[in-house]
Amino acid sequence: MSEARPTDSRNAILGKLRAGRDAHPLTPPESDFTVLRDKRWAPSERLDRIKTMMEAVHTEFLETTEADWPTAVQDFLKAQGTRTLLYGTATEAGQRLAASWTEGGPELVPYDGPVETFKERLFDGIDAGITTTLGAIADTGSLIVWPTPEEPRLMSLVPHMHLALLRADQLYDTFWQAMTENRWADGMPTNALLISGPSKTADIEQTLAYGVHGPKRLVVVVIR
Amino acid sequence: MSTDGTTVPFSGVPFSGVSFSGSRPDSVYYFGTCLVDLFYPEAGMAGIDLLKAQGLRVVFPQGQSCCGQPAYNSGYREEALKVARAQLDYFPGDWPIVVPSGSCAGMMKKHWPDLFKGEPDEARAKQVASRVWELTQFLVQVLNVKFEDQGPPVKITWHASCHAQREMGVVEEPKALLRQLANVELVELQRERECCGFGGTFSVRHPEISAAMVGDKVADIENTGAKAVVSGDCGCLMNISGALEGGKKPVRGVHIAQFLKERTHG
Amino acid sequence: MGETSVNFAKASTTALQDPQLRANFRRAMDGLMSKRAVQFADSKEWNAVRALGASVRLRALSKLPELLEKLEANCTRNGIQVHWASTTDEANAIVLSIMQRVNAKLVVKGKSMVSEEMHLNAFLEQHGIESLESDLGEYIVQLDEAMPSHIIMPAIHMNTKQIAHLFKQKIKEAEYTEDVAQLTDLARRVLRKKFATADVGISGVNMAVAETGTLCLVENEGNGRMSTTVPPVHIAVMGLEKVVEKLEDVPPVISLLTRSATAQPITTYVNMISSPRKEGEKDGPREIHLVILDNGRSSIYADEELRNTLRCIRCGACMNHCPVYTKVGGHAYEAPYPGPIGSILVPQMEGLAKRGELPHACTMCNACVEICPVKIPIVEIMGRLRAEAVHPGDSVKGAGSRASKAEAMVWKGWSMTYASPLAYRFATGLLAKLGNAAPTSLPLLKEWTNVRAKPRFASRTLHDLAREKGIPDV
The missing domain is CATH 3.40.50 (Rossmann fold)
Incomplete structure (x- = not known):
């Protein structure tokens, strides 16, 4: 195999593209985002729509309040027989959760070291993970999740159940609205996610099955 | 024409703004x-x-x-x-x-x-x-024609030609004409918009695939119980009628012009 | 050119003789078409979002070299290492050198069509590296030692029973079951161990954002997130056309992509990756490499008309709607990209000498053009490639390689006859009188009459009838 020098390929490719384009410049039509800008729902309708869309793909919802949510989460997990809950110790939500956690509930497991020291337990010994969200999107029924050092990326992926805290007043109409209003383009995080349900596949004869690689269950904890 | 492949799907509007306007020509x-x-x-x-x-x-x-x-x-x-x-x-x-x-x-x-x-x-x-x-x-x-049916009751189906639909934007017009005929029952195909497999030289270049395609079309036609399949394109018609005849199916293929004329001029 | 032509006709015949395969495809494609139609039931919205999506792709192509440079600069700033490959051999070599540096033994892969283009799995196996597909469909196909038959649903050609047998045969701990949930769970168990222990994760890229240096991946299963998050090294491979200018260009394209592909308003995960693990972060790969592959794309780009091929967002809807694909399935194309988009893309990448038959695997029905979410004039390009195949030139690899003197003579004769009213009248008169005497053993007529009655020439032409009936000539 010929091992071309990488810069040669880079310059050859870019040179060829430039020559091709300059020989036949292309004038693209205007990008008219009106169709996205005009997608609006009344604030009161957004959550209903999000629920309808996400429930259609097997997402579960837990309705609670600012005051009660840690207890509601604990009660829910107890009822499910969950043994371990992965959480972020340094977030405000994590601290509240830890502060109100009572005996008899699932074990709270902090994600407090690099994954290399934690992989085995993460893949084999964790039932559920809880993360915050940056809101949800009415158009597609999607949660916006930006993992952080306090809430690492795998918290919402590896445990069999993912609980996501959603503030009922943090709702957007469209993905486009969420990213433009919050000026995402000014600084993207390491990883930004939209999550719209539990992991699923239809690769076997187009039959839907949930929980193929990621969480088998997604529970949205709606905080009013 | 534009290079963006625009057709006008899902509507009966003609493909491009036709310049002919106003009153009918003589x-x-x-x-x-x-x-x-x-x-x-x-x-x-x-x-x-x-x-x-x-x-x-x-x-x-x-x-x-x-x-x-x-x-x-x-x-x-x-x-x-x-x-x-x-x-x-x-x-x-x-x-x-x-x-x-x-x-x-x-x-x-x-x-x-x-x-x-x-x-x-x-x-x-x-x-x-x-x-x-x-x-x-x-x-x-x-012309906004209005036809009066003079034929006996019959059940038919309609095969839409790909190019009529997707290049000329003609989807509803022929069916609207057929529906004007009081004694004609139009039963739509399950896959009305699907190609019959003619494709000009395709039918002889890939005879087996073409045969499979027209086979599906014939099965679809038979399922309607129609006595005739009407179409607006002779390529499709040659292909479909040929397959109907070759398979000894008692369904007649007929061009829409001929069918309309038979029904309205005795 | 000395290249062997790939015989689509032969491969498709094999497919046509498999009733199970035909039934699998018919059922699957019918379902996909009707579900997609529901997603785009509002034709006003469809027209608007489609126009927006096409404009995003065209704008990206209009600035392609600049956007690729910007992508490179922003990725580099973010800590993503960018590599350029003119050929698939170069791309494979780049991937291998990264693997060898980190002493990788096991690779988990998210779905990537470009890696299929590179035949990356086979290449890595040759170098002693296990490369495991983790998308369930790709995993099934890999177990079966086959190729994907659809770019979105790789194992669409198989039914549950066939997959159940395959799992029983190939997976040690498998018990025979036709329960889809159990089969899925089995794959989950097998693959989770692999995710946890893999040295490198490989993924494709649905879109790369020049403005922010962000790689976007859409998926339902979570294997893409696993592959790009768990192993210490992530290598993303992308065709150079996958760049878009701005972050705000992503939502309309994703909307068109997921609705067109699988009739979902959105996939379960939209995964946007902008950097490797930063100081203080607890997971994510420590290295990310982006391999930008040309493999003929810059040549396609040079031609004003053909460059529209590069608009493609790989939704696969053209396959689902293609009456030819529906009959023969994806394997008949013997290419990483089957169906209409494959029939125009593959011949341009691999040359018309080898792939000149693919542009003829089409009735020009335009069903694909009607639903293409970014308005690629697929059928016009199909026609153009048919012309290139028989006329020597330099705009497409292998142009003129299919020229045949005999065929050219036929069309020359045809055009001379049909361009002259006198000759035309003579010829049609002759056919009207004698055409029906032609034996069905004649070439063309033989193929035609295989399943059809012989076409019958009328005894008098329309020209004759019009004259007789006194229809005015001017």
């Missing part, structure tokens, strides 16, 4: 197409008669032959251009050009502007192309 040209000429001349005549019955003077230039599509789709554009160019002389007036085939009409209206691009007669070709109408489109949109 004369039209008729472009018979080469397949009609050789295999379905009676369907071609029926189209002429339908137009005449609406009080129009129909001009059939004897010098016409073919829109050039067979060569064009086979990759022989120069040869297609030569044949297309030979047609231009025969349609000098401003009258609409009515074509009893969505495929040939689509070739003229949609592809001639590309074919003649950069040629000295480009403007002329575009002018001719802009006057092209598919027959049922013209009957409905320009």
Whole structure:
């Protein structure tokens, strides 16, 4: 195999593209985002729509309040027989959760070291993970999740159940609205996610099955 | 034409803003197409008669032959251009050009502007192309015809030609005409919009695939229980009727012009 | 050119003779078409979002070299290492050198069509590296030692029973079951161990954002997130056309992509990756490499008309709607990209000498053009490639390689006859009189009459009838 020098390929490719384009410049039509800008729902309708869309793909919802949510989460997990809950110790939500956690509930497991020291337990010994969200999107029924050092990326992926805290007043109409209003383009995080349900596949004869690689269950904890 | 492949799906609106406007013309040209000429001349005549019955003077230039599509789709554009160019002389007036085939009409209206691009007669070709109408489109949109059915009760189905639908934007017009016929029950195919597998040279280049496609089409037709399958394109008709006949199915394939004429002129 | 032509006709015949395969495809494609139609039931919205999506792709192509440079600069700033490969060999070599540096033994892969283009799995196996597909469909196909038959649903050609047998045969701990949930769970168990222990994760890229240096991946299963998050090294491979200018260009394209592909308003995960693990972060790969592959794309780009091929967002809807694909399935194309988009893309990448038959695997029905979410004039390009195949030139690899003197003579004769009213009248008169005497053993007629009655020439042409009936000539 010929091992071309990488810069040669880079310059050859870019040179060829430039020559091709300059020989036949292309004038693209205007990008008219009106169709996205005009997608609006009344604030009161957004959550209903999000629920309808996400429930259609097997997402579960837990309705609670600012005051009660840690207890509601604990009660829910107890009822499910969950043994371990992965959480972020340094977030405000994590601290509240830890502060109100009572005996008899699932074990709270902090994600407090690099994954290399934690992989085995993460893949084999964790039932559920809880993360915050940056809101949800009415158009597609999607949660916006930006993992952080306090809430690492795998918290919402590896445990069999993912609980996501959603503030009922943090709702957007469209993905486009969420990213433009919050000026995402000014600084993207390491990883930004939209999550719209539990992991699923239809690769076997187009039959839907949930929980193929990621969480088998997604529970949205709606905080009013 | 634009290079963005725009057609007008999901609507019966013609493919491009047709310049013909206002009142109906007193004369039209008729472009018979080469397949009609050789295999379905009676369907071609029926189209002429339908137009005449609406009080129009129909001009059939004897010098016409073919829109050039067979060569064009086979990759022989120069040869297609030569044949297309030979047609231009025969349609000098401003009258609409009515074509009893969505495929040939689509070739003229949609592809001639590309074919003649950069040629000295480009403007002329575009002018001719802009006057092209598919027959049922013209009957409905320009003439607003009303037919009175004079035939016995019959159940039929409709096969939509790909190019009529997707190049000419003709979807609802032919079915609207068929629905005007009181004694005709139109049962739609399950996959009305699916290609029958003709595709010009495709049918002989890939005979097995073409056979499988027309096989599915025939099964779909049989499932409707129709006595006849009506279509607006002779390519499809040759393929489907040939397969029906080859498979000894008691269903008749008939061009829409001929069917309309039979039903309305005894 | 000395290249062997790949025989689509032969491969498709094999497919046509498999009733199970035909039934699998018919059922699957019918379902996909009707579900997609529901997603785009509002034709006004469809037209608007489609126009927006097409404009995003065209704008990206209009600035392609600049956007690729910007992508490179922003990725580099973010800590993503960018590599350029002119050929698939170069791309494979780049991937291998990264693997060897980190002493990788096991690779988990998210779905990537470009890696299929590279035949990356086979290449890595040759170098002693296990490369495991983790998308369930790709995993099934890999177990079956086959190729994907659809770019979105790789195992669409198989039914549950066939997959059940395959799992029983190939997976040690498998018990025979036709329960889809159990089969899925089995794959989950097998693959989770692999995710946890893989040295490198490989993924494709659905879109790369020049403005922010962000790689976007859409998926339902979570294997893409696993592959790009768990292993210490992530290598993303992308065709150079996958760049878009701005972050705000992403939502309309994703919307068109997921609705067109699988009739979902959105996939379960939209995964946007902008950097490797930063200081203080607890997971994510420590290295990310982006391999930008040309493999003929810059040649396609040079041609004003053909460059529209590069608009493609790989939704696969053209396959679902193609009546030819529906009959023969994806394997008949013997290419990483089957169906209409494959029939125009593959011949341009691999040359018309080898792939000149693919542009003819099409009835020009335009069903694909009607639903293409970014308005690629697929059928026009199909026609153009048919012309290129028989006319020597330099705009497409292998142009003129299919020229045949005999065929050219036929069309020359045809055009001379049809361009002259006198010759045309003579020829049609002759056919009207004698055409029906032609034996069905004649070439073309033989193929035609295989399943059809012989077409019958009318005894008098329309020209004759019009004259007789006194239809005016001018």
